[in-house]
Amino acid sequence: MVSSVINPVIAIAINTFRETVRDRVLYAFFVFACSITVLGILLGSLSVGQDIRIIEDLGLTVIAIIGGIISVFAGTNLVYKELERRTIYVIFTKPVSSWQFITGKYLGLVMCIFVVVLAMGVFLLGLIWMVDPTHHMQLHIGSIIASLALVFLELLFVLALATFFSTFSTPIMSVIFTLSLWFIGHLGGSLLDLSKMSSNPAAQQLLTALYWCLPDLAQLTRVRSVLMYGKEPSQEIIIFMLAYVFAFIFFLLGLASLVNERREFP
Amino acid sequence: MTGVNVIEARGLKKDRVSSFLLKRSPILDDLSLTVREGETYGLLGPNGAGKTTTVKILVGLIKPDSGDALVLGQKAGEPEALKQIGFLPENPYFYSHLTGYEFLEFIGQLFALKKKELKERMAELLELVGMTADANQPMRKYSKGMLQRLGIAQSLINNPKVIFWDEPMSGLDPIGRRDVRKILERLKSEGKTIFFNSHLLPDVSDVCDRVGVLVKGKLVAEDSIKDIERGGGYKDLEEYFLTKVGG
Ligand SMILES: Nc1ncnc2c1ncn2[C@@H]1O[C@H](COP(=O)(O)OP(=O)(O)OP(=O)(O)O)[C@@H](O)[C@H]1O
Ligand SMILES: [Mg+2]
Numbered sequence: 244m245v246s247s248v249i250n251p252v253i254a255i256a257i258n259t260f261r262e263t264v265r266d267r268v269l270y271a272f273f274v275f276a277c278s279i280t281v282l283g284i285l286l287g288s289l290s291v292g293q294d295i296r297i298i299e300d301l302g303l304t305v306i307a308i309i310g311g312i313i314s315v316f317a318g319t320n321l322v323y324k325e326l327e328r329r330t331i332y333v334i335f336t337k338p339v340s341s342w343q344f345i346t347g348k349y350l351g352l353v354m355c356i357f358v359v360v361l362a363m364g365v366f367l368l369g370l371i372w373m374v375d376p377t378h379h380m381q382l383h384i385g386s387i388i389a390s391l392a393l394v395f396l397e398l399l400f401v402l403a404l405a406t407f408f409s410t411f412s413t414p415i416m417s418v419i420f421t422l423s424l425w426f427i428g429h430l431g432g433s434l435l436d437l438s439k440m441s442s443n444p445a446a447q448q449l450l451t452a453l454y455w456c457l458p459d460l461a462q463l464t465r466v467r468s469v470l471m472y473g474k475e476p477s478q479e480i481i482i483f484m485l486a487y488v489f490a491f492i493f494f495l496l497g498l499a500s501l502v503n504e505r506r507e508f509p
Numbered sequence: 510m511t512g513v514n515v516i517e518a519r520g521l522k523k524d525r526v527s528s529f530l531l532k533r534s535p536i537l538d539d540l541s542l543t544v545r546e547g548e549t550y551g552l553l554g555p556n557g558a559g560k561t562t563t564v565k566i567l568v569g570l571i572k573p574d575s576g577d578a579l580v581l582g583q584k585a586g587e588p589e590a591l592k593q594i595g596f597l598p599e600n601p602y603f604y605s606h607l608t609g610y611e612f613l614e615f616i617g618q619l620f621a622l623k624k625k626e627l628k629e630r631m632a633e634l635l636e637l638v639g640m641t642a643d644a645n646q647p648m649r650k651y652s653k654g655m656l657q658r659l660g661i662a663q664s665l666i667n668n669p670k671v672i673f674w675d676e677p678m679s680g681l682d683p684i685g686r687r688d689v690r691k692i693l694e695r696l697k698s699e700g701k702t703i704f705f706n707s708h709l710l711p712d713v714s715d716v717c718d719r720v721g722v723l724v725k726g727k728l729v730a731e732d733s734i735k736d737i738e739r740g741g742g743y744k745d746l747e748e749y750f751l752t753k754v755g756g
Contacts (some may be wrong), residue, residue, distance in 0.1 A: 249622035250619075250621040251618065251619045253613075253618070260606065260613075261611065262605070262606050262607065263602055265605075328602050328603060329598060329600060330602050332596070333598065333602065333616065333660075333663060334619065335569070335570060336568045336570065336590075336591060336594070337591060337616065337620060338591040338619070339619050340588065380576040453523065454712075495675060507572060508565075508571075509565070509571050
């Protein structure tokens with residue numbers, strides 16, 4: 244029966260969502276993010292005059308960074324917290340398979356990040372509305388929503404990385420691994436450029452192989468810059484980007500399930 | 510008592526590997542035991558004897574280095590076996606931000622129980638362990654004994670055939686201990702197979718049919734309570750235990 248496969252996943256997702264959303268740390272981050280944006284605007288309006296574009300950029304950057312921090316920390320603590328509190332003993336002595344556990348945990352965090360991005364996005368829109376004397380929201384709303392979606396997509400990827408590492412290493416190591424790969428993801432394209440420049444065929448192959456193993460988030464950056472100029476990215480680029488990110492997420496979660504399956508809980 | 514073996518451990522070995530020079534020393538050493546359907550089995554032994562390790566192998570949390578562990582004819586830890594067992598871990602555990610009610614609901618959903626059935630079962634179990642009044646408090650505010658009661662409730666949510674309880678009486682007040690004894694009696698009368706660890710020998714001798722004594726990973730004695738108290742020449746289970754352990 245389908246429900247007997249899906250129900251545990253949903254239960255774990257809701258449980259994870261509740262645990263994360265009820266944590267005060269999350270609100271601290273949220274308040275922090277909002278204050279930084281407001282502070283930025285106050286400083287900005289003193290110097291540049293009330294430039295909506297600057298507020299927009301600042302707000303989106305803050306959302307991306309705070310969302311990233313929350314994703315990395317919540318994701319890397321995922322399995323560790325259950326181990327530390329021994330709740331893992333209760334879960335893995337129930338008929339729950341490793342992939343159900345990983346998927347449920349991941350989806351729970353995705354829900355949480357969604358709420359965070361949504362709340363910060365609404366706050367940003369509210370700010371822009373207040374600052375813009377003409378209150379022409381329709382000018383901004385499209386590009387802001389598109390940019391928020393892009394941030395969310397990137398966070399989905401970061402969460403999958405963090406989830407993957409959390410299945411076999413300590414939180415601190417997972418944070419380091421996740422941040423490194425995230426960073427590399429934005430440099431990925433340069434590996435390819437480097438390999439083209441190299442005259443040594445072995446080095447060329449090695450760099451190309453490395454490029455194909457490591458994540459490449461250049462697509463995201465490209466789409467972001469298109470949005471920045473107030474244009475619409477082409478459909479092919481969007482589809483390619485979505486396919487790439489989701490394939491990577493599936494791959495990471497699959498690997499995480501495999502690792503977790505062989506694990507003992509002494 | 511029927512003759513079917515519900516729990517079967519054959520030649521279980523588990524080593525602990527020290528981080529220094531990877532030296533191995535045994536936690537469990539060739540442990541074999543069987544528990545028949547409807548039987549209540551108490552595993553006794555001094556601290557560090559390997560009781561918890563044995564239970565963890567039987568519920569599939571850890572794998573033996575060698576030997577077989579079977580529960581209801583399935584390899585320990587297989588989903589088919591897990592569907593029909595209930596497990597209470599040794600120490601209290603909790604989710605900080607969930608209430609007891611939400612926790613119990615969560616556990617029931619892991620078994621994909623139907624909503625209505627689950628609601629009824631939860632109400633019944635909360636009543637059974639005396640936690641109805643506190644069910645809507647977050648778990649971080651529970652005392653050790655309250656967590657233990659909730660743990661007992663979650664171990665019964667799927668109406669299991671086989672029950673593994675690791676020190677069910679620890680942390681409970683005298684009323685709680687009496688309650689657990691009553692619950693055990695009731696589960697026995699329902700024909701469940703029960704496997705538990707305990708240091709509280711009077712309770713063990715009250716409810717168990719048979720006991721095994723584990724010392725340093727080896728099963729040094731195994732007898733039925735009847736034999737111990739009548740024919741064995743021991744005053745009580747405590748004297749038996751102390752003799753076997755050699756304390
Ligand atoms: N996670 C672990 N890593 C290494 N060794 C362990 C681990 N857990 C238990 N041990 C060792 O295994 C042995 C048996 O431990 P176990 O917890 O099974 O004992 P026990 O009989 O349940 O004791 P107690 O009565 O104190 O609960 C102990 O010597 C302990 O040091
Ligand atoms: Mg123990």
